[in-house]
Amino acid sequence: MTEQLTRLRDEIDAIDNELLQLLNTRARLAQEIGRKKSGTAYRPERESQIFTRLKQLNAGPLSHERIIQLFTEIISACRALEEPFTVAYLGPQGTFSEEAVTKRFGSAINTLASSSIDDVFRKVESGTAHYGVVPVENSTEGAVGRTMDLLLQTPLKICGEIELSVHQCLMAQHSELTKIKKIYSHPQSFAQCQKWLKENLPNLHVMDRIDAASNADAARLAASDPHAAAIAGKKAAEVFGLTLCARNIEDNPNNTTRFLIIGTQHIAPSGKDKTSLAMATNNRPGAVHELLAPLAHHRVSMTRLESRPSRANLWDYVFFVDIEGHQEDEHIAKALQALRNNATFLKILGSYPAA
Ligand SMILES: O=C(O)C(=O)C[C@]1(C(=O)O)C=C[C@@H](O)C=C1
Numbered sequence: 553m554t555e556q557l558t559r560l561r562d563e564i565d566a567i568d569n570e571l572l573q574l575l576n577t578r579a580r581l582a583q584e585i586g587r588k589k590s591g592t593a594y595r596p597e598r599e600s601q602i603f604t605r606l607k608q609l610n611a612g613p614l615s616h617e618r619i620i621q622l623f624t625e626i627i628s629a630c631r632a633l634e635e636p637f638t639v640a641y642l643g644p645q646g647t648f649s650e651e652a653v654t655k656r657f658g659s660a661i662n663t664l665a666s667s668s669i670d671d672v673f674r675k676v677e678s679g680t681a682h683y684g685v686v687p688v689e690n691s692t693e694g695a696v697g698r699t700m701d702l703l704l705q706t707p708l709k710i711c712g713e714i715e716l717s718v719h720q721c722l723m724a725q726h727s728e729l730t731k732i733k734k735i736y737s738h739p740q741s742f743a744q745c746q747k748w749l750k751e752n753l754p755n756l757h758v759m760d761r762i763d764a765a766s767n768a769d770a771a772r773l774a775a776s777d778p779h780a781a782a783i784a785g786k787k788a789a790e791v792f793g794l795t796l797c798a799r800n801i802e803d804n805p806n807n808t809t810r811f812l813i814i815g816t817q818h819i820a821p822s823g824k825d826k827t828s829l830a831m832a833t834n835n836r837p838g839a840v841h842e843l844l845a846p847l848a849h850h851r852v853s854m855t856r857l858e859s860r861p862s863r864a865n866l867w868d869y870v871f872f873v874d875i876e877g878h879q880e881d882e883h884i885a886k887a888l889q890a891l892r893n894n895a896t897f898l899k900i901l902g903s904y905p906a907a
Pocket residue numbers: 582585586589593594595596598599602626627628630631634
């Protein structure tokens with residue numbers, strides 16, 4: 553080893569020693585905050601402010617994304633010292649929902665894989681889990697109707713949102729593509745990877761594509777067959793001990809799924825928030841225009857508008873609206889009051905930091 557290399561490694565050792573001390577000092581401060589504050593340890597508004605500040609300060613060479621990932625783990629470890637908590641998500645293990653949980657909460661939490669979106673809501677409502685993570689919309693597939701229907705009925709609040717780039721990978725027991733005779737995946741994932749499959753595995757017939765209940769299930773099946781591969785997220789490869797043969801094989805690299813964090817907690821303003829609402833109005837010409845007019849009047853930006861058939865009456869609709877701002881911001885509070893006067897039904901689903 554050259555002298556220069558030894559010197560550089562000595563410098564890294566010295567920095568690691570400092571980092572170690574600083575991390576434990578940070579952990580002790582978090583413990584002290586945990587003893588002093590009332591309520592739960594998880595404060596998404598504070599975490600969002602920390603990330604915004606770090607992104608502003610970060611001069612590289614580490615990317616913003618890497619910095620957020622590293623600090624998510626640091627905060628996750630500190631939070632766990634304050635209070636361990638459990639997050640339920642749409643399972644099985646190895647799904648994109650699980651990736652979303654780790655992206656936001658880090659790995660120092662307990663997770664509970666649940667069999668359905670209903671089951672995630674039930675686990676949080678009954679107190680079995682402190683928070684739940686459910687998909688709400690995908691940039692190519694659209695809204696997840698079941699999540700929206702349950703938001704109408706539940707006493708729970710939206711406490712946060714997570715945006716996850718959905719990257720599909722081909723995985724198998726080995727990386728020899730020539731040995732692969734069949735592929736398992738969820739039909740939606742097959743649809744998202746058509747072009748790659750045609751170009752890279754042209755000898756595989758459509759008949760050799762076998763639908764699975766979920767991507768994670770596909771990975772589980774491929775793990776027991778040396779002639780099979782699966783298309784799934786990279787988390788599934790970790791869970792089932794598979795080799796990644798190809799990454800990012802989706803036709804549209806911007807495919808994103810948005811998840812909601814649901815819980816019982818009221819989230820304080822972070823300075824960059826969203827508020828989600830569900831509303832209904834009379835079924836007559838111009839009613840929707842009138843209903844939403846207060847948003848324009850109070851200069852509130854709407855980031856999403858989605859309608860769902862109401863379960864109560866045929867041809868009645870519920871409108872799901874996301875706006876920029878927190879319900880405690882003055883102009884938002886005024887707009888909400890005006891909306892309440894116009895609507896036949898209004899439910900504030902939650903105010904939370906924007907992803
Ligand atoms: O500031 C707090 O309330 C903390 O508990 C500290 C801390 C952190 O590690 O920075 C940990 C958990 C919270 O979700 C937010 C921040």
